[in-house]
Amino acid sequence: MGKTLGGLDAEIETIDREVEQHLDLLREVRRYLHMHPEPSGGEFQTTLYIAHQLREHGIDHRVVESERGIIAGQLGASNEPLIAIRADTDALSIIDEKSVPYRSRHDGVMHACGHDAHSTMVLGATLALNALSRGLDRPLPWRAIFQPAEETALGANEMVASGAVDSVGKILALHVDPTFQVGRVGIRRGALTAQCCGVEIEIWGKGGHAARPHDSIDPIVVASQLLSLIYQTVPRRNDSREPVVVTFGMIEGGKNPNVIPERVRLAGTIRTTQRETTERIKNQILAICRGLSEASGAGIDVDFPMGPDAVVNDPDLTDQCEEVIVDLLGPGAAEHIPQPSMGGEDFSAYLREVPGCLMRLGVADGRHRAEPLHSPRFDIDERALALGAKLLARAVVTLAHQDARGATP
Template identity: 55%
Template sequence: MKTDRAAAATAGLNPAAPPAIDREVERLAPRLIALRRHLHAHPEPSGQELATTAYLARLLREEGLEVRVAPAGRGLSAEPAATRRGRRVAIRADIDALRLHDAKDVPYRSLADGVCHACGHDAHTAAAVGAALALEAAAGRAGDAVPWRLILQPAEESSEGAREMIEAGAMDGVGAIIALHVDPERLLGHAAFRTGMLTAYCDEIDVTVTGSGGHAARPHHAVDPIAAAAELVSAIYQFVPRAVDSRDPVVVTFGSIHGGSTQNVIPEQVHLRGTARTHSHAATSRVEQRILEIASGIAGATGARIEVEFKRGPDAVVNDAAVTDCCRRAAADVLGADNIEDIPAASMGGEDFADYLAHAPGCLMRLGVGRPDGSTEMLHSPRFDLDESAIGIGARILARAAWRLTQPVEACDS
């Protein structure tokens, strides 16, 4: 592979920009780690990211950037104050945390009871901020002003934030969009890419099972919604996957079941919430149809009333080939070609990054944060943490990818 300078010279590009980006990220590294730790200690769940947004807006304005906070006060976009020609490359990160207890014993442990950055969004934000600041500094030092926009969105976990940012104009004038997600299943110092479908279609399921309450000793005088709910979950888990072609992946999971308040009373209602994940709209339709059929059958058998609602979530993330290739080459420049991996199959996870892709081509990449000994906790674990050197790696990849995407096409062929 050509060196940065040789490749840039061959393509007629500014060879000083990538090294300037790297130097700036190295200079910023302590600040980016401090930013990540502040966000980790002060997490806010989806839809409540007011303080997080205000903190980030203040930080970015102090850097001389033009900042636009979304109308609800959650989420922001930022870009250079001076107008630059060309369509912008957007660098997106998510700022919301999970409703989860932080079980780690670290100085930056969450101070918010029951809320925790267990999906790496704090690191995503720090890396994206680092990329933006590095691009701006490199523009002054290397004379290569990249037209970029930083999008820091709320509510990724609830699949609402991307739509809010788009409605606020965050994608206006954007020609491409890039983002990363930390991946504890891949080693630190590695990055992974997939062209085409990367994630699943992900819809929410809300179920209300209504019976008639009574004494636990006299179930014959009641209609037990807990028993009906248990049968419903079991039947869905058993029969829904068998209703769809086995070559078309389906995952239905209930993550929340609530009903009753004491041990000796049959409650009136049970509420269930879950997700249905597929790789095609046809499979989604079949899953919903089968769930309704199963619910109707169990309602008839138990005497309970079962109401099922489906909430459409984000589409699948489909990475653009050209943008992905540019990002892959940027990652190879940072990590070396031997540390770049292919993602062999789309995951069953959901990501509202897909909403942005309806407005511009883009790429969502995976950034390895796993330890060689396998001790790294998985995402959504209350003990999830990461090696903070990954933040600088992510910032360099994002900034270099944004630079490549605003250069002549040869920049992604070098």
């Protein structure tokens, strides 16, 4: 007779034992992924490699239609809501500057945001949950999601469209955080990340000779005025207690030093924690562009491509996850994050469908200066791999027990 969902302590022991038995494999998987990164939209070999690991361990899985994502665990309809755990698999277009044996072998592409670690930890949790499930006399309601293209905010939507959250009632994820040491986990109820919106501006002037600007409409001058006006106006017209960040990271225009160009392009982002704030900022930018266009004679076209919504952690689920963190790592291991990050995360696409919680897992070793995310020297303390796998798997079985108690008449 297999164990029932009544033996939570025994199930946690099984999870921890399974993860410990696979420590070498987890390190090997993480280093392989770190050496073979693929950018957003090109995660084909990464998907094949993860699918191979799942197949080798007898875990049911399905590669989605794009061949760049995987759904594992319970694949069909379920009589009870599933608890999903999610990893992202894509890398960034950054040159790896580390001097370690597992540095990137793909020039100009690097796992500088820890997605190799995320994939490894979810794989580790999947191995443990699969082993545990074989000893139970009823299905354990879990699913694992390996998604592509988080950095371009497209992958989560692709996975939702592929049925990743069908029959799912809750979803959990970890993101590595080099500002916390190994053994610490950052949590926050409510808004954890920003809503992100792109800003793409095209300024059309009248080209001419650099010696005769009076015969031209110089789009470079208009671009400089526009940037100055936006940077001055937005902070003065919005409540300073409300998080707002507007940044332009790209200016493109002109090819010759003695020619006034016809066109200049600007691109940046708007980051807030509320959709209403984003809409207000967009209207302010549009008003500035209209006024400057009339004053300068230049044409100004503006587009606002939408990025990910804010990640808003479910308060009750966050509290439950905190209990799991403390049980695994001890009192004080859960660090309450006081303010939301102004970074973006497409985990929010899942949260439009089901409640969830994204946690920040410490990966700094405490001995060396930790490189920030997206640094060309970013790395992690690999002791975090087992902790992340245990935390996710423990959270799944703990939530399953709580759901089962709540469903008992």
